[in-house]
Amino acid sequence: xxxxxxxxxxxxxxxxxxxxxxxxxxxxxxxxxxxxxxxxxxxxxxxxxxxxxxxxxxxxxxxxxxxxxxxxxxxxxxxxxxxxxxxxxxxxxxxxxxxxxxxxxxxxxxxxxxxxxxxxxxxxxxxxxxxxxxxxxxxxxxxxxxxxxxxxxxxxxxxxxxxxxxxxxxxxxxxxxxxxxxxxxxxxxxxxxxxxxxxxxxxxxxxxxxxxxxxxxxxxxxxxxxxxxxxxxxxxxxxxxxxxxxxxx
Amino acid sequence: xxxxxxxxxxxxxxxxxxxxxxxxxxxxxxxxxxxxxxxxxxxxxxxxxxxxxxxxxxxxxxxxxxxxxxxxxxxxxxxxxxxxxxxxxxxxxxxxxxxxxxxxxxxxxxxxxxxxxxxxxxxxxxxxxxxxxxxxxxxxxxxxxxxxxxxxxxxxxxxxxxxxxxxxxxxxxxxxxxxxxxxxxxxxxxxxxxxxxxxxxxxxxxxxxxxxxxxxxxxxxxxxxxxxxxxxxxxxxxxxxxxxxxxxxxxxxxxxxxxxxxxxxxxxxxxxxxxxxxxxxxxxxxxxxxxxxxxxxxxxxxxxxxxxxxxxxxxxx
Numbered sequence: 001x002x003x004x005x006x007x008x009x010x011x012x013x014x015x016x017x018x019x020x021x022x023x024x025x026x027x028x029x030x031x032x033x034x035x036x037x038x039x040x041x042x043x044x045x046x047x048x049x050x051x052x053x054x055x056x057x058x059x060x061x062x063x064x065x066x067x068x069x070x071x072x073x074x075x076x077x078x079x080x081x082x083x084x085x086x087x088x089x090x091x092x093x094x095x096x097x098x099x100x101x102x103x104x105x106x107x108x109x110x111x112x113x114x115x116x117x118x119x120x121x122x123x124x125x126x127x128x129x130x131x132x133x134x135x136x137x138x139x140x141x142x143x144x145x146x147x148x149x150x151x152x153x154x155x156x157x158x159x160x161x162x163x164x165x166x167x168x169x170x171x172x173x174x175x176x177x178x179x180x181x182x183x184x185x186x187x188x189x190x191x192x193x194x195x196x197x198x199x200x201x202x203x204x205x206x207x208x209x210x211x212x213x214x215x216x217x218x219x220x221x222x223x224x225x226x227x228x229x230x231x232x233x234x235x236x237x238x239x240x241x242x243x244x245x246x247x248x249x
Numbered sequence: 250x251x252x253x254x255x256x257x258x259x260x261x262x263x264x265x266x267x268x269x270x271x272x273x274x275x276x277x278x279x280x281x282x283x284x285x286x287x288x289x290x291x292x293x294x295x296x297x298x299x300x301x302x303x304x305x306x307x308x309x310x311x312x313x314x315x316x317x318x319x320x321x322x323x324x325x326x327x328x329x330x331x332x333x334x335x336x337x338x339x340x341x342x343x344x345x346x347x348x349x350x351x352x353x354x355x356x357x358x359x360x361x362x363x364x365x366x367x368x369x370x371x372x373x374x375x376x377x378x379x380x381x382x383x384x385x386x387x388x389x390x391x392x393x394x395x396x397x398x399x400x401x402x403x404x405x406x407x408x409x410x411x412x413x414x415x416x417x418x419x420x421x422x423x424x425x426x427x428x429x430x431x432x433x434x435x436x437x438x439x440x441x442x443x444x445x446x447x448x449x450x451x452x453x454x455x456x457x458x459x460x461x462x463x464x465x466x467x468x469x470x471x472x473x474x475x476x477x478x479x480x481x482x483x484x485x486x487x488x489x490x491x492x493x494x495x496x497x498x499x500x501x502x503x504x505x506x507x508x509x510x511x512x513x514x515x516x517x518x519x520x521x522x523x524x525x526x527x528x529x530x531x532x533x534x535x536x537x538x539x540x541x542x543x544x545x546x547x548x549x550x551x552x553x554x555x556x557x558x559x560x561x562x563x564x565x566x
Contacts, residue, residue, distance in 0.1 A: 016512065017377045026381055038494070094349070095358045120493065120513075122376050124361045129319065129349035138425040139319055141346045144487065154428065159342040160441070160496065162488045163431040166318070169424040178494060179481060214358035218371070218384040226519065229540035231531075235553040238525065238543050239561070246523045246540065248445070248502040249469060249564055 001055040001148075001170070003046040004110035005080065006101060007039040007062050007071040010121040023219045035071045038116025040183035041176040045146060046114050047079035048181065054148045057081050059108060063088060063100055069199060076194035077186035083199035084108075088211065092204075094122075096211035098130035103207045105135060110171070112153070117142050117175040128175035138168035141175045250334030251280040251304075255326060257343045258285065258293040260315060265442050266339040268300070268403035273396040274337045275302040275404070276366040282307060282333070283411075286325050288315035294413050301409035311418035316430070317343060320422035323350045328419050330355055330391065334369070340395035341441070341496075352393035359393040360385060364400035378493040378516035398441065399499040399520070433488050440472040440489065444565075445502045448474030448491055448518070449484070452507020452528065452547055456484040461551040462506060468558050474498065474518070476508045492517035507547045510535025527551075 011017055012032040019026055049055045060075035061084040062068045072083035086100055105113060118125035132139035140146075140155035144163070147154040157164045158177050168174075186194070204211055232238045242249045254274045257264040267283075275281045282305040285294045294308040307329065313321045326347075330336060336351060338344035340362040352359040364382075365373035371386045372394065387394075440446065447469070449462045459473070466473050474491040475484065491498055493516040503521035508514060510526070510533055518524070519538045526539035529546050536542040543550060558564065 011377070013513065017380050019381050026377060093358045095353060095356075098353060118494065120378065123378065123493070124359070125345045126349035126352070126359050126361060129346065130353035130359075133323065133350040133353035138422065139346075139350065140425075141319075142342060157342075158487045159346075159430075160488060161430070161432045162486065164316075165428040165430075167426040167428055172424075178477065179487065214387065214389045215360065216386040216388060218386055220376070220381050220383045223375070223379060223382050226524075226538050226540075229524070229536075229538075229542060231536070231542045231544060235543065235545070235550050235557055238541055239554065239557040241541055242502065242523070242525070243561060246502070248523050249558070249561070 001111040002057045002059070002109070003049065003055050003112045003114060004059050004061060004105065004108055005042050005046050005075060006113065006115040006127070007043065007060055007075055008036040008119050009033050009062065009064055009068045009071045010036045010119055013037055013120055019220055019222045023221055025217070025220050033067070035074055036116050036119045038118065038176050038178055041178060041180045042114040042116055043075045043078055043080060044181045044183040045176060049148055050079065059084060059110065061086065061101070061104060063092070063097055063204070065089060072199055073194055074186065076197040077191045078184055082197055084202065085199050086202045086204050086207070088204040092211050093213055093215060094124050094126035094130055095214065096209070097127050098134055099209040099211065100204055100207055101127070101131050102134045103209060112170060113173045115175055117177055128173050132173040138172045140166060140168050140172060142177045143174050144177045144179045146174060146180065250278070251282055251332065252278045252335040252337055253329060253333040254281060254283045255336070255338040255344070255347065256283050256285045256293065256297055257339060258287060258290060260287045260290040261292055263293055263296050265403065265439065266341055266398035268406065269398035269401045270337060270339040270396045271300060271302050271404040272401040273363070273366055277335055277337070277369055277394070280304055284326065284329060285309070286314040286322055288312045296406070298411040298413050299407050299409050300404055302404045303409060303411045305411050306413045307416050308413055309416045309418050313418060313421040316427040317346070318422060318425050318427060319347045319350050320425050322347055323354065324419035326351050327354055329416070333391070335392045335394060337394050337396060339398045341398065344395045348393050348395050355391050355393065357389040357391050357393050358387065359395070360387050361395050362397045363394055364397050378512050379519065380512065397497060399497050433486055437466060438470060438472045440474055440496055440498060443472030443500055445469045445471035446474045446498050446500045447471045447504040447506065448476065448508060449479055449506050450476035450508030451478040451482065453479060453484055459485055461548070465551065465555050465558065468555060469564065476514045505535050505539070506551065508535055509533045510538065
């Protein structure tokens with residue numbers, strides 16, 4: 001089997017983001033960037049499947065500006081075999097991302113496409129499902145467990161009510177939840193080795209897909225701030241406040 | 250043109266967030282139709298026809314809709330999409346799984362997780378775990394929108410009498426098979442709609458200690474939540490997780506116990522009306538959003554909290 005894993009470069013999950021004063025977005029200059037956390041789970045799962053002898057090749061792909069390559073390089077350091085970087089200069093919407101990925105899937109013919117269930121920047125949670133639709137492939141979203149069977153996957157999905165298990169035939173798209181596995185750290189020798197692995201560069205404009213935005217971002221603003229609260233000295237005081245001041249119990 | 254809302258239900262009852270989505274959908278356009286895809290879900294169609302905001306119910310009955318197979322649902326929804334300007338569902342795991350598949354086939358860029366309807370094409374939505382709000386305008390002819398249920402009040406459930414029309418199923422997918430659902434049954438209120446939520450974090454130290462939380466939840470008729478750390482550590486099941494990648498809750502009272510307050514957790518609870526934090530680390534970021542903070546060892550504070558509650562003559566339920 002061949003697995004394509006899509007990774008996205010986002011503002012690091014530990015960074016407290018700041019909204020730009022002109023309302024055009026959030027500050028990204030001199031801000032720590034890293035791989036979207038559930039995309040790390042997607043890579044890890046692909047590597048585990050390969051280590052179990054059930055996959056032959058892992059290709060990591062990212063779409064973004066020049067520096068987005070760092071995420072592919074990181075994926076190569078934890079076990080992907082080669083990389084693809086589709087260059088775009090602007091932020092593009094999940095629909096455009098899925099159209100680009102479709103082109104790459106048609107070229108690479110993977111059996112599986114893995115990615116994180118949602119990017120922690122735009123919080124859209126769309127790309128995997130959209131790609132599945134465009135390819136007319138089955139989708140297994142929010143995966144917390146994947147079992148590889150003959151030409152099929154048994155996937156446990158995290159849903160609001162608990163867990164759901166479905167079986168999808170290969171080829172399939174899987175979007176990964178944070179509890180799917182524990183992503184490994186790249187060792188120094190593997191980081192060095194990853195530098196020699198190939199990353200193919202493709203310009204999005206050469207793929208012949210419409211990636212123009214359909215959604216206009218009119219304004220980005222800070223959410224309303226909560227008023228500062230108080231510290232109470234004792235449990236007794238807390239209960240009295242909840243009863244008599246906040247009147248919620 | 251009209252709005253088509255995809256109902257979430259379990260073939261017997263309407264799932265509660267559908268009513269919140271109805272409120273939002275009817276703010277987009279009053280001519281709101283609801284699509285019920287299910288198996289022997291006549292009661293669901295009937296309940297929805299009684300919602301005053303609903304103008305028409307389309308009911309498709311077939312065994313292939315017994316479970317939410319996104320592939321099967323999508324094919325049926327696409328069949329009806331032509332007549333509508335907007336297709337809408339709630340932004341929980343049901344709608345998140347389903348809507349992008351529909352949007353891609355309609356070649357429309359989905360607007361996810363809206364918290365406010367500004368006009369038919371303009372919406373407010375949180376980004377970066379709710380640390381920024383974006384006002385966005387969709388320029389697609391047909392719009393696919395998912396709605397953050399906790400940002401809209403549930404619609405009135407009775408008084409209406411919309412027409413119910415039957416429609417034919419679409420083809421079933423042969424590549425996806427439902428195997429099983431492990432639902433955690435509980436007599437407690439649902440986390441997403443509970444008036445009071447009490448959540449535990451890593452500070453609980455193990456699953457057994459969640460008994461301290463469940464005792465208080467029983468007393469307050471509260472739902473039980475958890476931070477991602479507590480779920481990852483196996484203290485409690487995933488359906489309890491509150492946060493950016495879990496559930497968003499907006500109860501009247503949210504009690505965070507032994508939760509430090511990472512950005513990702515705050516994303517799921519900081520809109521709660523009253524927030525209480527109990528944590529022994531006075532510097533924990535959770536205190537920055539708490540209305541009432543108690544710097545204390547939770548293993549002493551929780552039993553005291555229960556005994557103080559027991560002293561009260563009345564407790565709101």
